[in-house]
Amino acid sequence: MYWDGGGWMWMMAIAPLVWIALIGLVVWAVIRLSQNTSRTGGEAGSRDHGMPGRESAEEILDRRFARGEIDAEEYTQARGHLARHRPEP
Secondary structure, three states, X not given: OOOOOOHHHHHHHHHHHHHHHHHHHXXXXXXXXXXXXXXXXXXXXXXXXXXXXOOOHHHHHHHHHHHOOXXXXXXXXXXXXXXXXXXXX
């Protein structure tokens, strides 16, 4: 019925472990979210520079042509325009 005084020792031992686990979880979440952002593009560079990110203009154009959103004439014209205005690496 009476406590023998040992219960508070468990609390003193568990409390720091809970804080360590909580801080570890926050650090893990920040790292995980930053990796997902760079993997999906976010503010990162594009594939043209060897970095994962957004689709290049050519990839978007190819996809639109494959879906039938643009015809062959528009596709050829846009490809030529992209080739003429491609920035130097």
